[in-house]
Every structure is written in structure tokens, then in C-alpha cells.
Amino acid sequence: NAGVTQTPKFRVLKTGQSMTLLCAQDMNHEYMYWYRQDPGMGLRLIHYSVGEGTTAKGEVPDGYNVSRLKKQNFLLGLESAAPSQTSVYFCASSSGLAGVHGANVLTFGAGSRLTVL
Amino acid sequence: GEDVEQSLFLSVREGDSSVINCTYTDSSSTYLYWYKQEPGAGLQLLTYIFSNMDMKQDQRLTVLLNKKDKHLSLRIADTQTGDSAIYFCALRNAGNMLTFGGGTRLMVKP
Numbered sequence: 001n002a003g004v005t006q007t008p009k010f011r012v013l014k015t016g017q018s019m020t021l022l023c024a025q026d027m028n029h030e031y032m033y034w035y036r037q038d039p040g041m042g043l044r045l046i047h048y049s050v051g052e053g054t055t056a057k058g059e060v061p062d063g064y065n066v067s068r069l070k071k072q073n074f075l076l077g078l079e080s081a082a083p084s085q086t087s088v089y090f091c092a093s094s095s096g097l098a099g100v101h102g103a104n105v106l107t108f109g110a111g112s113r114l115t116v117l
Numbered sequence: 118g119e120d121v122e123q124s125l126f127l128s129v130r131e132g133d134s135s136v137i138n139c140t141y142t143d144s145s146s147t148y149l150y151w152y153k154q155e156p157g158a159g160l161q162l163l164t165y166i167f168s169n170m171d172m173k174q175d176q177r178l179t180v181l182l183n184k185k186d187k188h189l190s191l192r193i194a195d196t197q198t199g200d201s202a203i204y205f206c207a208l209r210n211a212g213n214m215l216t217f218g219g220g221t222r223l224m225v226k227p
Binding site for chain 2: 004027033035040041042043045048058059090092097105106108109110111
């Protein structure tokens, strides 16, 4: 049981390049999330999905797009990378909305470190 | 929006107790969480507390919730070097998503 798997783990981009981060979960979770982690700022929600075929904006969505074509996968895209998007990106999933549907907790991937030069 | 504040660093000696504090602004959160992040890894849930509780104990971990002061704390008894990590508090915000604090880096000295 792999849980939440993120690929790639590391990536270096030049300004203006595009890329996609892939998140896969094998727990049949309905909800999936993309966060970014910056020093001293905790985790900030970029986009999330409440089910296959649905996506919604989080706290910091600008410059990112997402897709949830299959229940188990949640893709995060950067169309034109900027240095401000240098960060560690975490994908997470949950069976219900955390804190709303009981204490449904988030299961996190190991992170993807992205550097934009 | 919701503000969740934590101090950046805490240093303790092995065997001492650690207390990590968290303050927040939204009093409507139903569940409050503590997550642990070890170097190079994602966050893992340590424990959580329901808002109608004042305290929850789980082995070496004690969570205290003061709703009046909007203050959450995590106490780790007999802190070990393996407890060195970043600890995040998190709670539900008005948009039904989790808001995370900035994280407290706990350093345990032998």
C-alpha cells in the first residue's frame, strides 16, 4: 500500500518553462489537494478536488492549473514557471473534508522540490 | 481569513518535556490537528482534538485546548532525539479547508 506518491521528487526549471507534477493515491480517497510549503509560512493550499472531474481554487491558485481526470490522480501544472514558484509541493488526499466530515485526516506525499531559475 | 501562529524554533534537552504552542483566530473550528514533518518527508498526523475537549492524552503526547484564549498546545514528555522535526498545527477554516500554522522546528539536544 503506497499511500500518496508524487513524481518527480526534484526538478529544476528555467523561467517560462512548463511542467506537470503528478500525484497518485491508492486509498480510493475522494478528496485530493495540492499545497506549497515555503519557509516559515506553513502549507498553503493551491487547488483541491472533491471528486473525479472536479477542481477548485485554494488560497494561492494563480500560476497553477490542475486536473482530476481519474479518481486516483491529481495533476498540478505550471504553464510558465516563475522564480516565485520555487517551493516544495505536497499532494495530500483524504476520504472526507478534513474537519468537516469527522476528523478525516490528510495523508501526504513525500513532496516535490521545484526550483525555478 | 484564519490566522494560525506558531513560534519558529524550540530547543530542548533529551529527556525534558517540550511544549509547542499554537494560537488561532477562528473559534468555529471543530477539529484541531498536530502534524509532524521529518526531514525530507511529508507531514504525518500525530494527533487531533475535537473542539468540545480540553485535553487529549496519547502516550507521550498531551494536547491542551483553551478555546477562550484560542490557544492549542502539544506537550511531548521525555523528548527524544527522534522527536526532532517540524510540528504544524492545523485547523479547519471558514472555507472548510485546513489552515496550517508556519511550523515549529523542534531541536532535541543529547
